[in-house]
Amino acid sequence: MKQIDLMRELSRKTDTKVLLMVLDGLGGLPVKEFGGKTELEHAKTPNMDRLASEGALGLHDPIAPGVTPGSGPAHFGLFGYDPIEWNMGRGVLETLGIGFELKPGDVAIRTNFCTLDDKGLITDRRAGRIPTPKCSELCEFLDKNIKMEGVKTFIRAVRDYRGAVVLRGKGLAGNVADTDPQVTGKKPLPAKALDAKSRKTARLADEIVAQAHKLLKGKAPANGFLLRGFSEYRKYPSFEEIYNLNAACIAVYPMYKGVSRLVGMTVIPARETFDDEIKTLEKHWKDHDFFFMHYKPTDARGEDGNAQGKVEMIEKFDQKLDRVRKLKPDVLIITGDHSTPTQLKSHSWHPVPFLMCGPAIRADSGKTFGETACAAGSLGRIPATSLMPLALAHAGKLLKFGA
């Protein structure tokens, strides 16, 4: 039996509350300038250290040892869905993230506006980073004027130079390669189907790009249209179905709202800052029994290779935790979705530190929250998918298996 089916069988509704706080890209590697400590170990985190003393520590593998996850699979793992079975492309996740209602069978695609020269070669893959209002104006214009036969198309703005395209019709599939060549000085690539089922999608994609390029003529810097992250929407079993949880997401970035919508969470509008997120949590604490809260800045500093910046972002997170303590969650988990070591400037496969605390948790000897302490934690090194069952167990939400 798969874990989600087992959870369906064992989970029950209770009044207890679980809070999962995810610092994106939290895990790191030892930094020379910090005397061999990681950013998390070097940062001053009195609140997390106190929680570590009261709770138990461990490391989780987002997918499997050695496998570096994208943001989507990393979150599905944390949510207890086998991330290999339930992998979903970025097109769908971002489109759900902006609140678009997808239907099963829809193909969703991320799009970038870009700049093309007279020969059709890309000179700027981000169209001079046009502002969001400009992007909205162009997406509305294309949405109105692109005419396709036998398929409905929707074009929506996401943020800055980025948008989403949705194809709705029969016989579509999402296995199509990106048309973004990832470098300037080249033409956009034709859409290439990676399997027979996806040929119609690729053909339609080429037609959309051709029409878009005609319509955008003279609109430089946003006169080109790149497609990536093709993916086909399917419905996921929800947190309510699997866990008997009335779950909510508090996140700033569309991507993370998308993964949450896909598993049936209510996405509570929060504004831009972590302070906004905390206020939103406080305000809605009574309305849900599970909260997923996403904190982006740690990953951004990791990708920039900015160790000092990552330290500061961790400290900034820690400073608000007093307010989280006051809410008295029955189970609080603080972790990352994956590691983003500043030395690598990218996601990595390294296991991710986590702490779990609450009244029913057996405290271990860990006194600080960091990679080294977590490697010695009593919760061991476990797959990310084990975090949800552990959280539910400690919150008294799981019945006994078998007699």
Place this chain on the structure above:
Amino acid sequence: MKQIDLMRELSRKTDTKVLLMVLDGLGGLPVKEFGGKTELEHAKTPNMDRLASEGALGLHDPIAPGVTPGSGPAHFGLFGYDPIEWNMGRGVLETLGIGFELKPGDVAIRTNFCTLDDKGLITDRRAGRIPTPKCSELCEFLDKNIKMEGVKTFIRAVRDYRGAVVLRGKGLAGNVADTDPQVTGKKPLPAKALDAKSRKTARLADEIVAQAHKLLKGKAPANGFLLRGFSEYRKYPSFEEIYNLNAACIAVYPMYKGVSRLVGMTVIPARETFDDEIKTLEKHWKDHDFFFMHYKPTDARGEDGNAQGKVEMIEKFDQKLDRVRKLKPDVLIITGDHSTPTQLKSHSWHPVPFLMCGPAIRADSGKTFGETACAAGSLGRIPATSLMPLALAHAGKLLKFGA
């Protein structure tokens, strides 16, 4: 390949001997009155501590992190059978436990005698705890006088007010809810089929109860008949088939004899006390190459919430280990089937401490047997199903995999 199929391929017969000693519900949580130590850590256990120094320690998850096991699944895990795939209900386990020979397709049910008032309401769910001889007399009487069409029925006494009912016939399945309402002041529930295949079983169960109530009229306090733990018997691959082991069980309670019979162990009759169990082990040491020995009192004290009592039962177990040492098992494992923290008064999901020792085992730095030492043990935190392969390997009973 599934683990049991891999074991089938790799296991070989040797002269070495493995002893698996299970203290039921062994794992615990820190107890305030014991200065934050668990019962196992607080108990004086010179013998187990010595074995811990000589051997290696670890923690096992009976089913999966966060999942609380029933006694059946917990033992199947220890025996190396995927406990979710090989789950089996209590009716079958108890019926096998009293030595009844089930056939594939039989449905076995646990039964309680209870007391009904004039209106048919339950006034005592245990019929004044009638003694075993009275139970035997009533079961024989019902077995002789209940007449069913198209199905054979067997009614047998187990112990005190408890018995077993077996249905043998075509088209039976075991997915039927208990008729025991779990409270007094209510009528017994009608048998409710939980799937279409089990409708015939439910109908027959209602008929049996109706006949039993007629036959038991005037036999108060045992004038009512409750059914629970409906389950369908299927044959399990045996220890001999999978592991090439001639295995024996030494246990007092029918339930544990039942799980052992299901995997083809010889159940050696032992009487009531642990001393009897040890004597039985000594007497039969030459006859088998694998022994499973079950010790119940630790779980009973856990369920009662009696921390001091649990300490005493652990110490009582420890005192006999000198005699076990003298037998010189090639591999000795001491563990629990699950945790039963006295604070929770029930089974729990917490991982279970284990120690493994013998000449081929690489000792780790653990010097005492307890939850904290085991969390730092060199055998790590592993699924319960990994214990059998590890035991066989250290006993020289597993061939190399691949060339």
